[in-house]
Amino acid sequence: MDQRSQRKQREYEARREEILLAAERMFSQHGFFKTSMAEIAESAQFAMGTVYRFFKSKEEIYISLVEAKVEELLSLLKEATKSGSTAPEKLRDVIRVKLAFADQNRDFFRIYVSEWSGFEWTVKSAFGDRVWKKYLAQIDLVAKLIKDGIKAKEFRHVNPKDTSLALHGMLNSTIYVWILQAGPKESLVDKGEWLSALFLGGIGAAKTNT
Amino acid sequence: MDQRSQRKQREYEARREEILLAAERMFSQHGFFKTSMAEIAESAQFAMGTVYRFFKSKEEIYISLVEAKVEELLSLLKEATKSGSTAPEKLRDVIRVKLAFADQNRDFFRIYVSEWSGFEWTVKSAFGDRVWKKYLAQIDLVAKLIKDGIKAKEFRHVNPKDTSLALHGMLNSTIYVWILQAGPKESLVDKGEWLSALFLGGIGAAKTNT
Amino acid sequence: MDQRSQRKQREYEARREEILLAAERMFSQHGFFKTSMAEIAESAQFAMGTVYRFFKSKEEIYISLVEAKVEELLSLLKEATKSGSTAPEKLRDVIRVKLAFADQNRDFFRIYVSEWSGFEWTVKSAFGDRVWKKYLAQIDLVAKLIKDGIKAKEFRHVNPKDTSLALHGMLNSTIYVWILQAGPKESLVDKGEWLSALFLGGIGAAKTNT
Amino acid sequence: MDQRSQRKQREYEARREEILLAAERMFSQHGFFKTSMAEIAESAQFAMGTVYRFFKSKEEIYISLVEAKVEELLSLLKEATKSGSTAPEKLRDVIRVKLAFADQNRDFFRIYVSEWSGFEWTVKSAFGDRVWKKYLAQIDLVAKLIKDGIKAKEFRHVNPKDTSLALHGMLNSTIYVWILQAGPKESLVDKGEWLSALFLGGIGAAKTNT
DNA sequence: TATGAATGAGGCTTCATTCAT
DNA sequence: TATGAATGAAGCCTCATTCAT
Structure with a gap:
């Protein structure tokens, strides 16, 4: 039975x-x-x-879909923030993990970026809110990481939340355009190393920093 | 007559x-x-x-709306890339201009970010494409600026297009969350200086750069 | 204009x-x-x-329909209660008017009897209530008439409301079965005189009343 | 076995x-x-x-339900018409029995009155007909009783069928409104005596009958 | 024989677009 | 040229009934 x-x-x-x-x-x-x-x-x-x-309802399908994946991503990111020994290393992991996730969930990611930006106004918000909260949880997770890095003098004095936001924007934008590319394309994950470098070191030439 | x-x-x-x-x-x-x-x-x-x-059609209204504003933004950005004498200065102007534009066109920007991400699949693409092209033109404009900066050794050796994309992602993300904030909030434009610094210098502490 | x-x-x-x-x-x-x-x-x-x-909505059509006719009937009945000089005469008019109305509004009356009885449980009650109230108003109108008749010693001492209810039941039942009859049928209005007599005098033989 | x-x-x-x-x-x-x-x-x-x-089918449940109860009521009424010695007494019993039945089968009676009036048009008629026939059998049963009463000079000369119909209308109407009443209420059966009197003697004052 | 998941036709309602005035 | 009533296709959802287990 x-x-x-x-x-x-x-x-x-x-x-x-x-x-x-x-x-x-x-x-x-x-x-x-x-x-x-x-x-x-x-x-x-x-x-x-x-x-x-x-x-x-149709809405519930949508929300379930997004919520499940966002949760999955969130928990992957959580693990990533525990991985490395230094904050920059952890950050690299975070970036790597998010890109890898996007690579393996392209269909979802199209929805996700769309969701991330446009859904709130179009569907009743009770549900949308839940997803939005999860998104902010990601931001906060990385903000926390940055905060720790600052404390350890591994990062400069920046506003953690704003910085986290900027990082996610960079990643989403990159992911999104990559997904949209039609033909064969270089690996998305490969861009991770470069994005980490950009984020950590900026694009300014050495002299800019002295 | x-x-x-x-x-x-x-x-x-x-x-x-x-x-x-x-x-x-x-x-x-x-x-x-x-x-x-x-x-x-x-x-x-x-x-x-x-x-x-x-x-x-309703679609045409939407597209006209987005297209006109995107064009306006594009031409503002074009001017900005001609302004300063050095590439970093121009870049700062670009950032400043985009933020100021967003500040003054919040209604539009809600639509825009939504568009930037989610519209292409939802409305027949013939139109969406036009907007998408304009968006890429922005990316390219800044990519060109970065390229020049690299040539002038004002920027490190980075992939101009990818970098431009990352920058726009940072900005859009920042703008978007700022718009969504409910209560009174600090000026969006004020974040420009910091974003410029982040983008140019990264968040890594000094030692990371030596 | x-x-x-x-x-x-x-x-x-x-x-x-x-x-x-x-x-x-x-x-x-x-x-x-x-x-x-x-x-x-x-x-x-x-x-x-x-x-x-x-x-x-479909419901609104239904309610509008029933309400309008019920109102019409109610106002016809109101006039009838003002017509004759004695209560029995007024009562005869009431009966005559209701039957005539039913005769001329057969389609509606099928709906009405149905409404009168069965609608309350089947459709959201906010609307149904309004119709129900109108129905009770009819009952009350005749109850008032009976009360006056009692005061004038034209009627025996009965409970006006219950009696009015019984009268309407008699009429509705008669009307309803008449409408359902398939073939050609005697005039409904012609039954009025007899129904009045029945209601006023009962069916008991003279001795029953002494 | x-x-x-x-x-x-x-x-x-x-x-x-x-x-x-x-x-x-x-x-x-x-x-x-x-x-x-x-x-x-x-x-x-x-x-x-x-x-x-x-x-x-759902319909069959409905019909079975109504039919069974209507049959039960019918046979109760049949017994009642055999009870007393005079027609008026029998009539009183009929009224008493129907009211008692309604009192004990309120749930059913809500359905029944609804059925009595509105169902025929709403569900395929093959079934509805059967119930309708049973209803008419009740009418006829009482019509017969009235006929006998007339022959025995216990009732005035009235059309038995129409009169029976009027009686049932009175009863149904009374029952229905009684069921709908929300709060605590006087016994339905208690109304029987009065309804009998009304039906037998009418509401007219003595002089009307001479 | 009992179960309850699957089916899919059909119902109510919305709204982009047209066209007579 | 401006109007806004009329159109009807299309969408979401319900539920009586069937049937494989």
């Missing part, structure tokens, strides 16, 4: 996942509004009614 | 502008999809049919 | 009426739930969107 | 009854259309598929 309900549970999860994957595909291609429930259902190979057994 | 047609022309432009302003207001508040033509027309104090005399 | 807007007003009312008539037809044939907006629109010879310019 | 199949039979009936009770609860609260099969199944503690083993 327990066996049976366990299997049910697993199947339930599997179907749910199926739908989320289909939704991710569609949303990343056409955006939230231009994706219809019919398309999601078809893409997931389910009848519309079935989709509604798992999610009570 | 010529007088008359000139007046007509002026009136035409004035009405068109009126509509664009109304659309900017509405789009910035509710986003593209949640804004209806009826709302735009009402907000512009025209009948719906009249709006359609000026723009052949 | 005033001319024009007056004409508009009239046309608006005409169209609204058109829709109500169509709705009355459909509702009376299939009931509220089995009637679709598409059917109403088609029956009214309008596109669905047009119907929604006049009524913001 | 026979034992076994008898038990099966009993169990079958018990389950069926369970479902009907659940349906009665739900229908009386939300009406036919606003009650879903899922709700009925849940309320009856069965799976939806199981419900369908007993009734082949």
Whole structure:
């Protein structure tokens, strides 16, 4: 009996996942509004009614999708901030991790950047808020890292939050344009080293810093 | 007669502008999809049919709106790249100009960042492309500036395009979060100096650079 | 200008009426739930969107329909209670008026009896309440009439409200079955005289009353 | 084996009854259309598929429900018409029985009055007809009683069918409003005596009858 | 036989666009 | 040229019924 309900549970999860994957595909291609429930259902190979057994609205699919991935990214970043011994090393890891994640979740990332910027005004905010909070958690996580680095004199005296924000902007912008590129392209992760250097050292020539 | 047609022309432009302003207001508040033509027309104090005399679709309003502002920003940035004598100075001007523009065009900027990221997939791309090209033109403009700076040994050896992209990401991210802040807030333009310093010098402590 | 807007007003009312008539037809044939907006629109010879310019929901059509007629009936009954000189005469008028109204509004009356009884549980009550109140107003109106009759010793000592209720039940039941009869049938109004006699004198033989 | 199949039979009936009770609860609260099969199944503690083993459609549940109760009422009324010695006494019994039945079957009666009036048009009529016929059987039963009373000079010369109809209308109306009353209320059965008197003697003062 | 997940037709409503006035 | 009422396709969601387990 327990066996049976366990299997049910697993199947339930599997179907749910199926739908989320289909939704991710569609949303990343056409955006939230231009994706219809019919398309999601078809893409997931389910009848519309079935989709509604798992999610009570289109919005909920969207939010679940974004939230799950944002959480995943957040926890990966958390680990990264514990990895290296010095703050600059940790920062390098953070950058590496985010780029790698983006590389492996391109469909999602199209949605994500879109979400990061434009969703708040377009969908009822109760949900959107939750995602937005998670995004800010990322910012804060790195801000904390920077703060520690400053304390350890590994970083200059900067405003941690603003700086974290700027870093994420750099990364998102880079990721985004990279994803949009049509043809074959160099590895996104490879840009990590350079971005770390840029962020740590700026672009100014040596003399600028003396 | 010529007088008359000139007046007509002026009136035409004035009405068109009126509509664009109304659309900017509405789009910035509710986003593209949640804004209806009826709302735009009402907000512009025209009948719906009249709006359609000026723009052949809702999409076109949106694109015209974004395009005009992006063009304005682009030309402001062009001027900025001619201003100072050295590349770093020009770069500071670029940053200052973009922030000032954002400060004065908050409504638009909400739309813009949204556009920058999420629109392409949601609206037929023929239009979206035009805006996207203008965005890339900004990137290229600054990339050129960086290239010059490198040649003049004012900047380190970096990939100009990638670096320009990173800079814009930093700025957009900063602008966006600033706009979203609810209460009274410090001037956006004031962040310019710091962002310039960050970008030019990185956050690494002095020793990192030697 | 005033001319024009007056004409508009009239046309608006005409169209609204058109829709109500169509709705009355459909509702009376299939009931509220089995009637679709598409059917109403088609029956009214309008596109669905047009119907929604006049009524913001299917429910609103239904309520408007019922409310208007109930009001009409109520005001007819009010007049009737002012007509005759004695209470029994007034009562006869009330009965006559209600039957005549039913005769001329058969479609509506099918809906009405249904409404009177079954709607409250099936549709959100905010609206239903309004109709229900109007129905009670009819009861009260006649109750008042009975009270006066009692005071004038024209009626026996009975509970006015309960008695009024019983009278309306008699009438509704009679009307309803009459409407349902398929073939040609004797005039409904002709039953009025007999119903008045029944109500005033009961069915008991003379001896019962002594 | 026979034992076994008898038990099966009993169990079958018990389950069926369970479902009907659940349906009665739900229908009386939300009406036919606003009650879903899922709700009925849940309320009856069965799976939806199981419900369908007993009734082949939602409609059938509804009809079975109404039919069974109407039959019960009908047979109670039949007994009542055999009870007393004179027609007026029998009539009093009829009234008493119907009111008592309504008192004990409030949930059902909400459905019933609704059915009595509005259902025919809303659900395919094949079924509705059966219930309607049972209702008419009640009318006829009492009509017969009245006819007998007339023959025995216990009643005046009235049209038996119309009169029976009027009586039932009085009762239904009274019952219905009584059920709808929210707070604590006087006994419904207590109204029986008065209603009998009203029906037998009318409301006219003595002089009206001479 | 009991279960309850899956189905998919159908309902209500919105809104970009057209066109008669 | 300006108006805004009319259009109707398309979207989201519900739920009676079926059927594989």
